[in-house]
Amino acid sequence: MRVLAQGKIEQLFDILNRSTELIQKAKDQSYLDSFIETLGFIQSDDEEDDELTEADTKKLTNIYADFNPDDFTAETFRKAIQMAVLKAIRVDTIQANYQLTPDTIANVIGYIIAGIFHDRKELSILDPAMGTANLLTAIYHQLQTSIGVTPTISGIENDDAMFELAADSVELQKIHAELFHEDTIQNVLAPVVDVVVSDLPIGYYPIDANAKGFATHSDTGHSYVHHLLIEFGMKHVLPGGFGFFLVPSQLFQTSEAKQLLKWMQGKVYLQGLLNLPKELFANAAAQKAILILQNAGDGAKQVDPVMLGEFPSFKDQQAFTKFLTEIDDWEQTDLL
Template identity: 70%
Template sequence: MSILAEEQIERFFNVLNQSSEIIQKSKDQSYLDSLIEVLDTVQSGDVQALNLAKADTTAVSDIYATFNRDDYDSEVLRKAIQMAVLKAIKVDKIQANYQITPDTIANVVGYLIAGIFNGHRQLSLLDPAMGTGNLLTAVANQLSNSIGVKLSVSGIENDDAMFELAASSFELQHIHAELFHEDTIQNVLAPMVDVALSDLPVGYYPIDANTKGYNTRSTTGHSYVHHLMIEFAMNHVNKGGFGFFLVPSQIFKTSEAKQLLKWMQGHVYLQGLLNLPTELFSNKASQKAIMILQNTGGGAKQAKQIMLGEFPSFKDQTAFQKFLTEIDDWQRNDLLQ
């Protein structure tokens, strides 16, 4: 990243941070709620909508006056927003489901998608658990910049605050998207797409009645939400289309794996399972992998060889680049033949 881009990221982060801190103190509310208000108003410059005291209104107005959307590209804005959300998580001590997918992982997911869809003029994406939208916007920006594809983007999120953050982030980045503020498992009327991607929430889905009709539901007790979301997502992927999901590395070693594997047979091809570096996780049990699924139909077939492996440390650039070359070779010689 250029020095100019880094300076711009810091500059826009300061706009978000300074404004949020003023609003937080003025309204005696969380940093996150204040950031949501800032993201909602910074582009329009509508300081009056914040309903602040006169001195605070003047202070925020002066900060907003330093921001001109046309001076920034989408990636700069995304990274600054990401920094502000990370600060909100730290300041407000927010629970783990607000954690943002690291850019290193988002870049790998984007790289995988770009390799498979290089040469396509149009591509549609869906994230069934988009959170604050960081993974979806990071990949969208990467695909636009790397393979110049025209994108159609959709995302689903049930959490109020995360949905508002995502919606404002998309708007600021000028990424047109169809966003659904709903519970994915209640079968949202989402569009059919070429690619589903998501950093899936892990754990049990609490409302058993909503899982009726899902093949991956548990026969006893609550069902795994990540299994349900994989099924939902792939049901919204076109024939021959792909799904890229961040899942627990041990996804096939749990007692619930039987239902997932049973559903997969005849519905999707497991084309790859790539463990992410252990250094990114607090322990082996929390390690995640990128699962690559492909829907049947549309000329799709099981790859000659399933891509299995573990990414080397992202810090070891030589080994990392070598692994990416191996992925390129696999896509060319095994997956897309």
């Protein structure tokens, strides 16, 4: 079955890629912009494009001659779109914040969420920096499969291109989602949810005036955007709810960390910090970790012990499975 599924992913990617390359060449524009046009094209009944020649329009029509979106599952669409975005990053030499969260990491976060909320019939999730929504939708599908819950999902994204990709991806996967095309730090009126999850952009937020309303803002100069987004995220989590953030492994070892720690006191509990395998990152400074926070209230308490550790290599299946078992035991014995 896996071979067949992989074949369908490659089949769909081939259609999307050929269409994108045709538009890219015809309009002399980036692969990413051409791919966004492709996603718009396959959702529209209108096969006309005034900017394409008659010959190119005919070629495009031929590419889609046997295309039927109903032949492909939602996960197939997600993964084919993921492949196309990865190609866009390579071809267009796109900035680091466009990088997708690998499925291996999304699966780990989804696994931890499933363990905590295994007995829930309903679940709401928000990503305050959703990018192309790959992490959000990967977890959505995983929770459907693993614990039989169809989450209510919401996401916020400021970048025009990433928001378009997210909106198209969600539409093609036939997922009902509430998406906000806004700057999260301007305090979007987003829903309050059970879980916030995000692969946070790392660096400085440029508009100091917007950051002033956050307890985690820097006293001098620009503030860390990942600190601001953690605070925003946890303010949009219900009492006792959780936040799962991909953060720098050295999050609490910078001089700016004192503001973050000060804000956390009495508001959120640090329940876990799990370093991802070093092999996933170009150097030690780029290593990331899964930060697990829980809002105070609704019976939540500081767990003892805090779940600290480093995932073994994802290639070492035996050690990886053993580590997941340790997380299971920690969730059931200490956290819940």
